[in-house]
Amino acid sequence: MKLYAIRRRSAWADVKELEAVAPVSARIGDDEMSDSIRWIRSYVVNEADGRIGTVCIYQAADDAAIRDHAARVGMPADEIEAIASTVVVRPDPRTDAGA
Numbered sequence: 001m002k003l004y005a006i007r008r009r010s011a012w013a014d015v016k017e018l019e020a021v022a023p024v025s026a027r028i029g030d031d032e033m034s035d036s037i038r039w040i041r042s043y044v045v046n047e048a049d050g051r052i053g054t055v056c057i058y059q060a061a062d063d064a065a066i067r068d069h070a071a072r073v074g075m076p077a078d079e080i081e082a083i084a085s086t087v088v089v090r091p092d093p094r095t096d097a098g099a
Contacts, residue, residue, distance in 0.1 A: 001038065001059040003086070006066060007079040010051040018044065018052050025073045032072070036065040041092075057083075 012018040029037050040057040047053045060066050063080045070077035 003083040005081045006056040008054045009078045010047045012052040028072050036061040
């Protein structure tokens with residue numbers, strides 16, 4: 001599987017709405033599509049319109065698997081980019097939920 005970054009722009013009204021869909025996304029990936037997709041992590045971003053978006057990191061067989069997973073979950077996959085390499089300067093810092 002290859003590594004991908006997926007941008008989901010303004011997909012949720014708030015973090016609570018995102019938290020409700022996250023277990024559905026994980027279940028579909030783990031139970032229905034485990035041979036073609038694996039959710040690694042997501043970065044939650046505040047969008048200019050006041051909604052919540054994400055930048056998600058996935059391993060997937062191809063971008064079609066990512067689009068299939070997004071459709072099954074009922075969420076967008078606005079941009080899908082294959083990741084060529086990873087440069088880690090520091091591990092992801094912990095953040096406060098309200099920050």
